[in-house]
Amino acid sequence: MQDRTTAAAAPRRSPLVLMAILVAQLAFGLLAMTICLPSMQDWPATFGASQAAVQLTFSGFVAAYGGMQLVYGPVSDRMGRKPVLLIGLSVALVGSLIAAVAPDLTVLTIGRVLQGAGSAAGMVTGRAMVQDLFEGVERTRAMAFIGMSMGVVPPLSTLVGGQLHVQVGWQANFVLLVLLALVLMVAAWRGLPGRAPQAGTSTGALRQLLAGYVELARQPAFLLHVMLLSSAAATFYTFLGGTPLVLKAYGVPPEQLGWYIGVIPVAYIFGNLITTRLAHRSSDAFIVGWGQALTIAGLLIVVGLGLAGVRHPLALALPLLLLGVGHGLLVPPTLIGTVGLIPALAGSAAAVAGVSQQMLGAFGGFIVGLVPNEGQTNLGLIMLGWTLMGLGAYLLLHGKVLRRR
Numbered sequence: 199m200q201d202r203t204t205a206a207a208a209p210r211r212s213p214l215v216l217m218a219i220l221v222a223q224l225a226f227g228l229l230a231m232t233i234c235l236p237s238m239q240d241w242p243a244t245f246g247a248s249q250a251a252v253q254l255t256f257s258g259f260v261a262a263y264g265g266m267q268l269v270y271g272p273v274s275d276r277m278g279r280k281p282v283l284l285i286g287l288s289v290a291l292v293g294s295l296i297a298a299v300a301p302d303l304t305v306l307t308i309g310r311v312l313q314g315a316g317s318a319a320g321m322v323t324g325r326a327m328v329q330d331l332f333e334g335v336e337r338t339r340a341m342a343f344i345g346m347s348m349g350v351v352p353p354l355s356t357l358v359g360g361q362l363h364v365q366v367g368w369q370a371n372f373v374l375l376v377l378l379a380l381v382l383m384v385a386a387w388r389g390l391p392g393r394a395p396q397a398g399t400s401t402g403a404l405r406q407l408l409a410g411y412v413e414l415a416r417q418p419a420f421l422l423h424v425m426l427l428s429s430a431a432a433t434f435y436t437f438l439g440g441t442p443l444v445l446k447a448y449g450v451p452p453e454q455l456g457w458y459i460g461v462i463p464v465a466y467i468f469g470n471l472i473t474t475r476l477a478h479r480s481s482d483a484f485i486v487g488w489g490q491a492l493t494i495a496g497l498l499i500v501v502g503l504g505l506a507g508v509r510h511p512l513a514l515a516l517p518l519l520l521l522g523v524g525h526g527l528l529v530p531p532t533l534i535g536t537v538g539l540i541p542a543l544a545g546s547a548a549a550v551a552g553v554s555q556q557m558l559g560a561f562g563g564f565i566v567g568l569v570p571n572e573g574q575t576n577l578g579l580i581m582l583g584w585t586l587m588g589l590g591a592y593l594l595l596h597g598k599v600l601r602r603r
Contacts, residue, residue, distance in 0.1 A: 216331055219389045221347050223283065224324040226382055227317035228351045230290065230375055231259055232438065235459065236360035236452030237368035239442050244368070245303040249443065252303065253567030255310045256439050257560040262314030263321075264556020270322040271549045279323040279330065283386050286319020291379035298372035313375070320382075321552075327390065349467040352438070353460025360453035414540065414547055422595040423536040424551050426486075428558040429588030430525055430532075433493070433581045435559030437462060437521075440566035440577040441514070447572045448511050458515045462522040469526015482531040483596035489528030490589055496520030497582040504575030514574045521581075528588075558584075 234255075241252045266286075274282040293312025300306035362370040414420050442455055450458065469489070476485050499517035536551045562584060569576040 215389060219385050220324045220327055220331075223320035223382060223386065225347045225351050226287075226290070226320050226378060227263060227314075228348060229355045229378070230294070230313050230317050231256075231263065232352045232459070233355040233359035233371045233375065234363075234368065235356050235438060235442050236455045237363045237371065239446045239452055239455075240363075240368070241303065241306075245306075247303045248567075249571075250564070250567040253439055253564045255303070255307050256435075257564035258307050258311040259314035260435060260556050260560035260563055262311045263318045264553045264560065266315045266318035267322050267552045267556070268549050270319045271326070274319075274323050274326060279327050280386060280390055283319050283323040283390070284383060286316045286323075287379050287383045287386065288316065289319075290316030291376055291383075292316070294372045294375040294379060298369045298376065309372070316379075322549075331391070349463045352463045353456045355456070356459045357453075357456030360451070360455050364451070364453045411550065414550060417539060419595060420536065420539050420547065422591045423532055423539070424554050425591040426532050426588045426595065427529065427536060427551055428554045429584045429591065430493075430529055431555035431559040432562035432584040433521070433588075434462065434525065436562035436566050436577070436581050436584060437518070439563030440571060440580070443566070443571035444514060444574050444577055445511055448509055448514075450511050458511055461515045461518050462525070465519045465522025466526045466529075469523040470530060471526075472523070473527050473530050476527075477531070482535060485531050486528045486592060486596065489524040489526070490585070490592055492520045492524030492527065493585050494524075494582070494589070496524065497578055497585060500574055500578035501582060504573050504578055507573075509573060514577075528592075 238252055238256065241247065241255070242249050245252075270282055270286065290313050293309045293314075293316055295309075296312060297306050297309030300309055358374075359371050362368075362374065438459070441459060442452075445455060445458055473485060496517045496519070499520070500514060503513040503517070533551070536547050539547065562580070566577060566580055569580070571577060
């Protein structure tokens, strides 16, 4: 039976309003992830903790953000999108409140984990509702807005977070997230239509879900695509976790951190534009190969400048423009290959890829806190290690195609 909420609410909202609400829901998780990066420079002194312990606040968020996507996806199919989204925002709100009043690093980490667990609902249900609510050109426009928001949120959020940290205090970032969660809950309640749950027994649905995951695990090409995507995510999250530490050593204050964090996301958007042009006349193997080459070149320059003793923020930021463009080339074709290998299992494939990216990314964000970061060499070497793992997956995945040429 058709959900009356869907039928009643959809005509009252223009596509532009729906797009704006969905983009905001999707962007909230990335905003919550990155807004406190400038504060992480000072948390070891604030809480009397090690840098590795501070990095757990970031890794805990990312791990919960990825892991809960596997839960929210099938649950939203059963319960409907809006209820799951509102539950997730409520959890994120509670996590933000806990973080804002945290007396020590342990409580702060718990708050960050709850933030990640709640924010994951927006990522899953937002993408699903784009599929549910839009068709044709409007769906393409919605996806374009989402892509752009994912590119501009990290630099903007770190700039805002740095200013709040300096002008008010690190707790202000979490107060802001509480207010944004409330606004998004109201926007979702009033502006988004509902969706009827799927028919069928819970046991049957669970069995079907598990069977899909098993089938995907039997596909070597799928696993290699996931490894390639996950290595790119680990490289980026290592950058997010380690760059504040390196730039602090280079004398960059928290309020200026966002200008340097933005190099990869902005270049990533440009790389995506190049990919749309190349896709009409070049193979995926060719595009991804160039993406890997640019990524490795940028990281080799970072490491080389670090070994040469060049201690300047631009010595880290400028070479990573190549990495951003490289990721813009390699991620879209690899993501398409992941979900398109078995079209009937596209949803399950997206969930597995998403959680794999976030989990490996969480590990990357943590290990950077285990090494000295007075310069950029160690950060560059860790990022290069993740990229070389992706290169191995690429060669196994596309090696036969390349040899045939």
